[in-house]
Amino acid sequence: MSALDLVFTGDPKLFSIVGLSLFVTLSATVAACAIGLPLGAMVALTRFPGRNALIVFLNGCMGLPPVVVGLLVYLLLSRSGPLGPFGLLFTPRAMIIAQAALITPIVAALTRQLIEDLWAEYRDELTAMAIGPAGRVATLLWDARFSLVTIALAGFGRAAAEVGAVMIVGGNIDGFTRVMTTTIALETSKGDLPLAIGLGLVLIAVILLVNAMAWAVRGWSEHHAG
Amino acid sequence: MRDSAQDESMRDRTSTLPIVFEAVAFAAGETRVLRNVSLSLDAGPPTVLIGPNGSGKTTLIKLAMSLLAPTAGRIRHAQADRAARRQAMVFQKPVMLRRSAGSNVAYALKAAGRAANAATVMKLLDRVGLAALADRPARRLSGGEQQRLALARALARDPEVLFLDEPTASLDPAATKAVEDIVAGAAASGVKIVMSTHDLGQARRLAGDVVFLAKGCLIERAPAQRFFAAPATPEARSFVAGELII
Numbered sequence: 001m002s003a004l005d006l007v008f009t010g011d012p013k014l015f016s017i018v019g020l021s022l023f024v025t026l027s028a029t030v031a032a033c034a035i036g037l038p039l040g041a042m043v044a045l046t047r048f049p050g051r052n053a054l055i056v057f058l059n060g061c062m063g064l065p066p067v068v069v070g071l072l073v074y075l076l077l078s079r080s081g082p083l084g085p086f087g088l089l090f091t092p093r094a095m096i097i098a099q100a101a102l103i104t105p106i107v108a109a110l111t112r113q114l115i116e117d118l119w120a121e122y123r124d125e126l127t128a129m130a131i132g133p134a135g136r137v138a139t140l141l142w143d144a145r146f147s148l149v150t151i152a153l154a155g156f157g158r159a160a161a162e163v164g165a166v167m168i169v170g171g172n173i174d175g176f177t178r179v180m181t182t183t184i185a186l187e188t189s190k191g192d193l194p195l196a197i198g199l200g201l202v203l204i205a206v207i208l209l210v211n212a213m214a215w216a217v218r219g220w221s222e223h224h225a226g
Numbered sequence: 227m228r229d230s231a232q233d234e235s236m237r238d239r240t241s242t243l244p245i246v247f248e249a250v251a252f253a254a255g256e257t258r259v260l261r262n263v264s265l266s267l268d269a270g271p272p273t274v275l276i277g278p279n280g281s282g283k284t285t286l287i288k289l290a291m292s293l294l295a296p297t298a299g300r301i302r303h304a305q306a307d308r309a310a311r312r313q314a315m316v317f318q319k320p321v322m323l324r325r326s327a328g329s330n331v332a333y334a335l336k337a338a339g340r341a342a343n344a345a346t347v348m349k350l351l352d353r354v355g356l357a358a359l360a361d362r363p364a365r366r367l368s369g370g371e372q373q374r375l376a377l378a379r380a381l382a383r384d385p386e387v388l389f390l391d392e393p394t395a396s397l398d399p400a401a402t403k404a405v406e407d408i409v410a411g412a413a414a415s416g417v418k419i420v421m422s423t424h425d426l427g428q429a430r431r432l433a434g435d436v437v438f439l440a441k442g443c444l445i446e447r448a449p450a451q452r453f454f455a456a457p458a459t460p461e462a463r464s465f466v467a468g469e470l471i472i
Contacts, residue, residue, distance in 0.1 A: 121321055124293050128315040129337045129383070130308065139333075143324040224363065 007198050014195065018202050021160070021179040024092055028099030029156045036104045036155075037148065040111025041137045045119060055112065061105030070165030073098040077169060090171040095179070098165040103155035110151045115140050146218050153214050160207055241304050242311045242386045243418060244268045245290050250299035252285050259285045261442045262299070267387070271434020272409070272419035274450070276426065278465070281439040283422035287389045290420065291315050312386040316393050320376035327351065327367065327375050328360035334382035354378040354408050370401025377408050388412060390421040394428065406432060426466065430454055438462045
């Protein structure tokens with residue numbers, strides 16, 4: 001069966017893999033945004049000892065090798081690790097944690113830069129209106145929302161394309177933790193190219209579709225919100 | 227929901243004026259922007275700060291608003307609590323929040339601890355002639371409309387003193403007149419106006435008293451009529467005569 005047949009006939013195995021991939025990656029993106037957006041904004045708007053070191057650390061973590069993140073999460077979740085008793089290793093939740101760990105620094109670092117630039121523009125106006133620290137964070141995050149969507153998409157893209165970390169902490173178990181990228185790697189090594197190519201096409205299509213939807217929403221929102 | 231009367235009763239009504247500058251200086255690095263300025267901003271007719279570019283007008287306003295801290299001297303505020311001061315500012319290039327005109331006003335009302343109901347928002351927008359544009363994204367308004375929206379946001383704070391930093395610097399005559407009418411209306415309703423401009427015509431139209439600055443120094447302060455009829459200092463005479471002060 002060709003790659004396109006698998007895609008267009010709705011092959012159940014292929015689509016269960018796609019479904020799990022989307023679930024893991026979207027969950028990781030939501031978690032990374034929940035942590036990274038306020039963290040980035042807070043670093044942008046506050047001054048504290050070690051701030052510059054934290055910024056360098058966050059920026060440096062944007063280039064973390066996925067296999068290293070996978071290894072660290074593996075050590076945390078393994079039976080003898082600090083989170084071992086929760087029994088998360090080789091589950092989709094472990095994969096979400098690994099992907100979130102990988103992309104949270106990206107979301108936080110880019111948000112920090114964006115909010116810091118925006119703050120330079122808004123500082124006097126918000127200070128004159130006597131807006132407090134929490135209000136400033138909320139206002140700047142809201143006014144930067146269209147650019148933040150792009151940051152979230154960057155995180156989503158990085159997580160969706162990642163293979164090393166989820167392979168290590170998920171184990172690539174058929175029907176349980178096997179996602180698109182790990183399947184492509186496995187099937188290619190086995191010589192089953194139609195499934196690998198089919199999944200590759202779906203992976204690219206999913207990333208393009210999510211970006212297109214976000215772009216459309218951004219365009220519509222910008223038109224209505226200015 | 228709280229109503230306006232409750233809002234008013236909950237706010238600290240201690241007067242924001244006077245604001246007194248005592249030998250205030252401000253330097254940005256090696257550049258001395260203001261030197262030894264002493265003056266008092268009191269309730270009354272509009273005080274207009276005039277002077278050439280770089281004379282320190284904007285810095286003086288930002289110091290009065292506590293957006294900057296003096297590098298020497300001190301500024302005494304009648305209301306010590308900065309958050310409780312009934313003061314507002316309109317910038318030369320106001321930042322429009324990414325939301326509708328009405329939501330910009332609602333934001334300012336909430337920031338001032340006032341009820342941001344639709345009626346209050348529309349009343350403020352109507353006051354600046356923007357009621358018909360309440361739903362339009364603020365960043366899509368023209369320059370003059372944005373400046374009027376900035377005035378509505380400032381008035382949303384129910385200020386006792388309203389600082390304006392060259393609010394019509396980049397506006398055409400029609401937009402300038404619209405802004406001046408709003409400012410004059412606010413002054414007539416008892417709001418103390420402190421405005422900077424280098425437009426002498428505007429200063430003549432609006433000023434109750436004039437503060438003339440040059441090269442960071444307060445050169446002269448006088449009632450507007452006297453200042454324009456008979457400036458007391460050579461620098462002020464040159465400025466009023468339209469000569470270049472470099």
